[in-house]
Amino acid sequence: MYLSVEGRSTHPSQMESQNSSLICAICLDRFRIPVTIPCGHTFCQKCIATHWDTKSKSGIGPGCPMCNEEFATRPVLKRNVSMSVLTEAANSTGPCCRESLARGGEATRPMLLCDRHKKPLVYYCRQDKMSVCCECGISECANHDKVLLEAERENQEEQKKVAMNEAAARQAELEERCQKLGESQSQIAAVRNLSDTDLIKVCTLSPSFKRHVSSQESMVLEVPRFKDIPTVVTSNLQDRLNGVTDVLTRVSKLVFEDLEKAVNAAVSADEEGNVPSLGMPAVCSALFAACLSSLLSVSRFTSGTTDRCSLTFDPRTANGHLFLSQEYRKAEHLTSGPRTVPPHEARFDHTWQVLCFQGFTHGQHYWELEVSKPWAYLGVTYETIPRKEKAKRSMVGMNELSWSLQLDEHQLSAWHDGRREIVAGASRHSRIGMLLDYEAGTLTYYGDGQTRLHAFHCAFSRELFPACWIGYAGSDQRYWIRITA
Numbered sequence: 001m002y003l004s005v006e007g008r009s010t011h012p013s014q015m016e017s018q019n020s021s022l023i024c025a026i027c028l029d030r031f032r033i034p035v036t037i038p039c040g041h042t043f044c045q046k047c048i049a050t051h052w053d054t055k056s057k058s059g060i061g062p063g064c065p066m067c068n069e070e071f072a073t074r075p076v077l078k079r080n081v082s083m084s085v086l087t088e089a090a091n092s093t094g095p096c097c098r099e100s101l102a103r104g105g106e107a108t109r110p111m112l113l114c115d116r117h118k119k120p121l122v123y124y125c126r127q128d129k130m131s132v133c134c135e136c137g138i139s140e141c142a143n144h145d146k147v148l149l150e151a152e153r154e155n156q157e158e159q160k161k162v163a164m165n166e167a168a169a170r171q172a173e174l175e176e177r178c179q180k181l182g183e184s185q186s187q188i189a190a191v192r193n194l195s196d197t198d199l200i201k202v203c204t205l206s207p208s209f210k211r212h213v214s215s216q217e218s219m220v221l222e223v224p225r226f227k228d229i230p231t232v233v234t235s236n237l238q239d240r241l242n243g244v245t246d247v248l249t250r251v252s253k254l255v256f257e258d259l260e261k262a263v264n265a266a267v268s269a270d271e272e273g274n275v276p277s278l279g280m281p282a283v284c285s286a287l288f289a290a291c292l293s294s295l296l297s298v299s300r301f302t303s304g305t306t307d308r309c310s311l312t313f314d315p316r317t318a319n320g321h322l323f324l325s326q327e328y329r330k331a332e333h334l335t336s337g338p339r340t341v342p343p344h345e346a347r348f349d350h351t352w353q354v355l356c357f358q359g360f361t362h363g364q365h366y367w368e369l370e371v372s373k374p375w376a377y378l379g380v381t382y383e384t385i386p387r388k389e390k391a392k393r394s395m396v397g398m399n400e401l402s403w404s405l406q407l408d409e410h411q412l413s414a415w416h417d418g419r420r421e422i423v424a425g426a427s428r429h430s431r432i433g434m435l436l437d438y439e440a441g442t443l444t445y446y447g448d449g450q451t452r453l454h455a456f457h458c459a460f461s462r463e464l465f466p467a468c469w470i471g472y473a474g475s476d477q478r479y480w481i482r483i484t485a
Contacts, residue, residue, distance in 0.1 A: 332480035375471035379404025
């Protein structure tokens with residue numbers, strides 16, 4: 001026995017006919033918050049609102065997608081209480097037509113009719129986003145993109161599956177990244193827990209150590225200040241990554257301060273044939289090996305065995321206060337004031353700055369800059385650095401997109417994301433060397449006599465461009481930077 005809303009017995013075929021009247025002609029599903037517009041047709045509130053929003057973007061006023069009656073103003077959508085009661089009753093007595101179809105023919109598919117022509121709805125118009133009959137398809141949707149209703153249902157189901165698969169893959173990727181990040185945090189904690197007498201296992205390809213490498217022996221060097229390195233890392237993902245790179249920068253700085261002395265002592269021990277072999281955590285070995293590899297890379301560049309990269313300044317980026325000469329290898333701050341330059345989206349409008357043409361996405365690159373006076377910022381930046389702002393944020397090193405070394409008469413400073421780190425040593429250098437190792441994530445600075453000044457550590461992710469900010473003290477002295485050959 002089947003009961004209708006009024007409580008009378010209803011044959012299954014009659015119930016299916018009633019259910020077909022509870023189907024929205026736009027989404028092809030039972031009404032969700034049914035609303036009736038002035039012409040008398042009923043749709044889901046969200047469906048008709050979305051339909052009108054789409055039409056309004058094309059300059060078409062509100063109208064009925066069934067009978068095409070146009071309205072002077074957009075009607076206020078009010079819920080059809082009677083239709084809501086019928087829909088709720090149908091939902092409580094049986095599945096909708098789409099659910100019946102999904103079960104593979106447990107029930108006969110209801111025949112949906114066009115309210116205007118009283119003919120079966122067989123097409124789905126993708127432009128109007130609604131189902132239409134054959135006559136509507138010929139008269140009103142002749143030039144529109146139409147597909148069969150069943151094909152549209154299958155397409156929507158396939159899109160849902162693809163979206164769910166993509167979401168699952170993304171979730172798996174994020175979980176894997178979180179796991180790797182946890183492992184990195186554990187390794188940092190292991191470094192912090194090393195005592196003053198802990199040793200670092202160093203695997204090297206230096207000629208003086210080849211005999212020990214081939215026999216699986218290793219040199220041991222003592223670095224007594226690891227416990228002084230702070231390794232506090234917050235739970236936020238970006239803060240975690242920043243914490244890791246800050247720790248690596250401090251570790252590199254401490255290791256390089258003692259590296260020359262330690263290596264000399266190790267070579268002396270090697271010559272005497274008294275080299276101990278001890279095992280230590282792999283993280284220490286990898287860290288020290290990376291530092292030593294960096295030194296060897298610098299040696300190759302500075303000794304001339306590897307060519308230096310050839311750079312030229314990009315005139316499209318140069319601020320009006322800067323004048324480029326010597327085939328775009330020299331940038332000078334004009335004492336006479338800004339010159340007239342054509343506007344360009346790449347130009348720094350308010351910052352005394354210029355970028356180079358050449359960008360780097362991989363490999364090792366070394367270049368040197370000659371500086372007239374110690375008032376400049378030398379570094380690298382991603383292409384998306386702000387260029388039109390008047391704020392200090394546009395300067396290289398003052399944002400999260402760039403890294404720089406500030407040259408000053410009294411003090412050297414390293415800058416990233418607006419954070420300053422004082423650099424020890426002599427403050428005046430006439431020539432600055434810069435070594436970028438993209439894969440290793442290091443940017444190292446060298447002063448006069450190839451003195452190592454500072455090193456940044458970061459996981460670079462985009463193309464990097466050399467950048468220079470050139471200051472001016474308001475005197476007749478000339479301030480310039482030149483790229484050496």
